[in-house]
Amino acid sequence: MxxxxxxxxxxxxxxxxxxxxxxxxxxxxxxxxxxxxxxxxxxxxxxxxxxxxxxxxxxxxxxxxxxxxxxxxxxxxxxxxxxxxxxxxxxxxxxxxxxxxxxxxxxxxxxxxxxxxxxxxxxxxxxxxxxxxxxxxxxxxxxxxxxRTVRFIGDPRERIREDHLRILRYFRFQARFGSQPADDASEKACAELADTLKGLSRERIGMETMNLLGLPDPAPTVARMAQLGVLAVILPEADPGALAALVAQEHRQKVAPDALRRLAALLPPDVPLAEQVAARFRLSGAQKKRLALAAAREGHADAARPLAYRIGREAALDRLLIAGADIAPLEGWDVPQLPLRGGEIVARGVGAGPEVARVLRAIEERWIAEGFPGRKRVEQLLNEAVAR
Structure with a gap:
């Protein structure tokens, strides 16, 4: 037919x-x-x-x-x-x-x-x-x-030997279209030839990995890649369990998939390591900075809005979601700017230089702690700081 x-x-x-x-x-x-x-x-x-x-x-x-x-x-x-x-x-x-x-x-x-x-x-x-x-x-x-079977044409090993990147393409297609159990011959070939990925450019590896991580739910596939020894070749630092937890948070809080955030979740809270991975995957400068900010999450317990003020809304969302924290305080909220400049402090008689910076920082910290009040309250904080 x-x-x-x-x-x-x-x-x-x-x-x-x-x-x-x-x-x-x-x-x-x-x-x-x-x-x-x-x-x-x-x-x-x-x-x-x-x-x-x-x-x-x-x-x-x-x-x-x-x-x-x-x-x-x-x-x-x-x-x-x-x-x-x-x-x-x-x-x-x-x-x-x-x-x-x-x-x-x-x-x-x-x-x-x-x-x-x-x-x-x-x-x-x-x-x-x-x-x-x-x-x-x-x-x-x-x-x-x-x-919903993702299967190589003919001999999987032959197809992979023709183009080693097909290993990662297989898992991306499996995450997008595949069902379980997966095609046994395809998985065995990917596991057997995983080391051939080392011969590919880092940029190709990075692009294909990011394409996989940007899919609706790549967590089960990434976990399977770890079981088969494929993940250890391209990202040995990865923790698949952390990715699954993040995806669950994204679904619970109705957040769109984000490949870079998911890469950050896979990595431990280690800034130098995050920067190494960014270089390995040939990420842009902005992506490298964001990955590093997410990796600096250890020991930081700021509430959602103070965190967004200090590191930016996008980076704050990364940290909050990876930590399993509520992002509702950021919904519909624009990160404000401190309505105060150093010149106003100098005009109050504080000598220009380090003392102005110290007073400005002190006022800023109180402003953050009080929930970002308006200009009138900032003027009161300035008066108190100058009086001290």
Whole structure:
């Protein structure tokens, strides 16, 4: 029985139909995430098209149809069509010539199945004809979608040896789509070849790990990665139990998932270590600072609002949620600024320099302790401080 791709908003796009028409009959098929997510009833973000046409022919046909194209990955056969409804990537069918676990040398192909065979998981190797919506499934991807099984195409070890990052991709897809029990052969291969992750760039490891941590509930998957010895390769300092506790707090207090906060929860309260991990994952300066602030949580017991005033709202939310504390006091509350400047203290006769800073700090501490009162009370605090 022929399976059909359900109709969805994106399949009705007129600009997409014009693109498919420009490529010519029989030269285009939808592939990958758009097909998979539509079958699962999920929103589709990115649309990818596989084609038998060579990149130069794709560009020529789009030009002829008045469709703007960008050669975003021309060496690997990818051309991006710039459409009103959103960009679409068009990639020429390929086959692997050689792989080393990090990079692949590819050659263009003409066979749809050959292109599908080089992909990672069965649920990502589904093609659909734009005109008939017929689905092409050579490796059991439809059945795996039905059972929520994430499974490598063919021999899992061979797929991983082609690209070591597929180990982390497996766990990300398992966290997003998978059910239990997981595919035994896939898990065994990931455990057996976990050490191959050491050969990848830290940036690739960091990006894939953060993508995993940003999913609705990655805690069970991260715990499984620890059991299989995979987590120890990429983040030996991690405590999966702390992540599970944080995710529970996020759900209880209705807080959106945040990958960086979850990374902070996995790490012990050790600032130098947090900075090392930030460097290892090639995080930005702002991310490194936030991770360090979360790691400085040990021994600090400020209430929610004073904490937010001292370290910022976002960092305070990190610490409070990791500690299992209530964040309700911060809801709808804007962090205030102390309505007092050093010049006002000097104008009261206090000599400029360290004494002004001391008086300002003393007033600020009383202002925080009293719950951030308004300007009138700050003036009273200033009078008291100058009188002393």
């Amino acid at each position: 022929t399976s059909l791709l359900p109709e969805a908003d994106w399949t009705r796009r007129e600009d997409l139909a014009a693109l498919v028409g420009a490529l010519g009959e029989g030269n285009a098929r939808y592939v990958g995430g758009a097909v998979r997510d539509t079958l699962l009833g999920l929103p589709v973000k990115d649309i990818d098209i596989a084609t038998r046409l060579l990149p130069d022919a794709v560009i020529a046909r789009l030009d002829e149809a008045g469709i703007k194209s960008v050669p975003t990955g021309i060496a690997h056969g990818t051309v991006t069509a710039v459409l009103a409804g959103g960009a679409v990537e068009i990639t020429t069918l390929r086959r692997d010539v050689s792989t080393d676990g990090r990079h692949a040398t590819v050659a263009f192909a003409e066979d749809w199945r050959e292109d599908a065979a080089r992909r990672d998981f069965t649920i990502n190797a589904l093609f659909a004809d734009p005109a008939s919506r017929e689905i092409f499934d050579w490796f059991g991807g439809l059945a795996d979608l039905e059972s």
